[in-house]
Amino acid sequence: xxxxxxxxxxxxEVTVRFGxxxxxxxxxxxxxxxxxxxxxxxxxxxxxxxxxxxxGFVRPRSGEVRWRGRPxxxxxxxxxxxLGIARTLQGLGLxxxxxxxxxxxxxxxxxxxxxxxxxxxxxPRADRDDxxxxxxxxxxxxELGVAGEAARRPGELPYGAQKRVALARALxxxxxxxxxxxxxxxxxxxxxxxxxxxxxxxxxxxxxxxxEHHMDLVMGVCDQVVVLDxxxxxxxxxxxxxxxxxxxxxxxxxxEVRDA
Amino acid sequence: xxxxxxxxxxxxxxxxxxxxxxxxxxxxxxxxxxxNFAQGGMLMFTTFLAWTVVHDGGSxxxxxxxxxxxxxxxxxxxxxxxxxxxxxxPPLNAVIVTLGLYVLLQAAAGMIWGDTxxxxxPAFTIKGLTAGGTRxxxxxFDLFxxxxxxLVMAALTVLFVRTGLGLKxxxxxxxxxxxxxxxxxxxxxxxxxxxxxxxxxxxxxxLIAPSVFVGPSQFDAxxxxxxxxxxxxxxxxxxxxxxxxxxxxxxxxxxxxxxSSDLVTFGALAALIAVLMxxxxxxxxxxxxxxx
Numbered sequence: 319x320x321x322x323x324x325x326x327x328x329x330x331e332v333t334v335r336f337g338x339x340x341x342x343x344x345x346x347x348x349x350x351x352x353x354x355x356x357x358x359x360x361x362x363x364x365x366x367x368x369x370x371x372x373x374g375f376v377r378p379r380s381g382e383v384r385w386r387g388r389p390x391x392x393x394x395x396x397x398x399x400x401l402g403i404a405r406t407l408q409g410l411g412l413x414x415x416x417x418x419x420x421x422x423x424x425x426x427x428x429x430x431x432x433x434x435x436x437x438x439x440x441x442p443r444a445d446r447d448d449x450x451x452x453x454x455x456x457x458x459x460x461e462l463g464v465a466g467e468a469a470r471r472p473g474e475l476p477y478g479a480q481k482r483v484a485l486a487r488a489l490x491x492x493x494x495x496x497x498x499x500x501x502x503x504x505x506x507x508x509x510x511x512x513x514x515x516x517x518x519x520x521x522x523x524x525x526x527x528x529x530e531h532h533m534d535l536v537m538g539v540c541d542q543v544v545v546l547d548x549x550x551x552x553x554x555x556x557x558x559x560x561x562x563x564x565x566x567x568x569x570x571x572x573x574e575v576r577d578a
Numbered sequence: 579x580x581x582x583x584x585x586x587x588x589x590x591x592x593x594x595x596x597x598x599x600x601x602x603x604x605x606x607x608x609x610x611x612x613x614n615f616a617q618g619g620m621l622m623f624t625t626f627l628a629w630t631v632v633h634d635g636g637s638x639x640x641x642x643x644x645x646x647x648x649x650x651x652x653x654x655x656x657x658x659x660x661x662x663x664x665x666x667x668p669p670l671n672a673v674i675v676t677l678g679l680y681v682l683l684q685a686a687a688g689m690i691w692g693d694t695x696x697x698x699x700p701a702f703t704i705k706g707l708t709a710g711g712t713r714x715x716x717x718x719f720d721l722f723x724x725x726x727x728x729l730v731m732a733a734l735t736v737l738f739v740r741t742g743l744g745l746k747x748x749x750x751x752x753x754x755x756x757x758x759x760x761x762x763x764x765x766x767x768x769x770x771x772x773x774x775x776x777x778x779x780x781x782x783x784x785l786i787a788p789s790v791f792v793g794p795s796q797f798d799a800x801x802x803x804x805x806x807x808x809x810x811x812x813x814x815x816x817x818x819x820x821x822x823x824x825x826x827x828x829x830x831x832x833x834x835x836x837x838s839s840d841l842v843t844f845g846a847l848a849a850l851i852a853v854l855m856x857x858x859x860x861x862x863x864x865x866x867x868x869x870x
Contacts (some may be wrong), residue, residue, distance in 0.1 A: 394758075396758045396761055396762060396764065400761060407756065407759070411756045413748075413749055413752045415748065415752045416749065420745055420748075423742070424745055424760045425760045
């Protein structure tokens, strides 16, 4: 695998338009491995669109996304796991009809090599893969403290625990890039603390990109922050710097600044 | 008492076939939210192919193999070529497409093989077994029918519950968009789901052929009874399809044995209404949580 995980995720002047609406305008950013990059901005600033571009749900009108040192073109969502990219969804995105363990096992698919035919015939290799898959999924659930719920359906768990399951599923494929889409939404203050600790624990591992509204979480866990407003990058840098940037204050707390 | 036992045995045999047809419908409904009205036509066509093999001197088992293999192919092609383009559109589009496929298959079979029903040989004798001097309404062939359906059910259960491929099939059926993000080739899973369903259907066709004969319209009732069984079971539940099939088979057997064989279709309708009055979503429907 050329390039390798040492290369950052890079967006170069990515522009996305939906009809006349500019969702992203020449957005450039770089998310290095082992570090947490936060993407913040008011509602409608283009944060989720940015994720959708990386995932291949949305094709940029111009500009390019580079991953592992190569441009990502015509990549399809189902290829993501093979590219080492995992994404959690806004909300939960768990399969309601599958058990917690099965939910995570679906995410571990990247490591399963048995093809369609051997899978159908339940050949020994598929069986071995299956056992390995189960083990890896259990290990991740254990790390996130929800191994005890493995046999239950996601719907039977409290929201915070479901979030952990979703995170376990994203991590089980050992991604080189982890996209977290508003992971703190719907969590209590205590749960957000736990989440922050979890994300900090990922440092030194995959490149993490965090889209989030929750300021304390972003400022607490990110190594660098990119601020979007109306599809443009208006500031980028370490959290402390960005926090005091006048343009950011204006975009985020516009009225307050104007009033002051 | 003997009569009751006999009617039950006959009901189970017939119910096993209904269960197979119901399962074929349920598999497709779960995967693509389409009621496959072409199922009756598909299993009619594959049974005709099997009949051709037998007619030309081939063995029963070769014919069965041909039916199953052609079922797989027809199912996969139907999904990939006909159903895929209407996926995500209004549900009625898929209904029209499957109905159209049914008409097409029926017309094609009529042109190729003619409209006169042909007899189809059973795998084993249909002479009833005797137990303690009484002749039972259960023949070695009936046992084969029950066994074959049970075997296929067991194989499907193992596939869906125990294998990674089954997990992907279920994931793709539950939430295609999320499954895609997890690296599942959803399109392939849907094609495979249709192929498996058609295979189960084609098995049902061959098993029921000796009693209904092989003709372009001979299997229409199978779709009706199979659909009834699927709805009784809850349309979303493979286990429900099996139980629904067996219940319906027995119910119809009692109606025809104790009352009159003219009332069989009526009996199916009555059974359906009775079940839906008690459990509107079918016997095995997952309880839908109420959001407050």
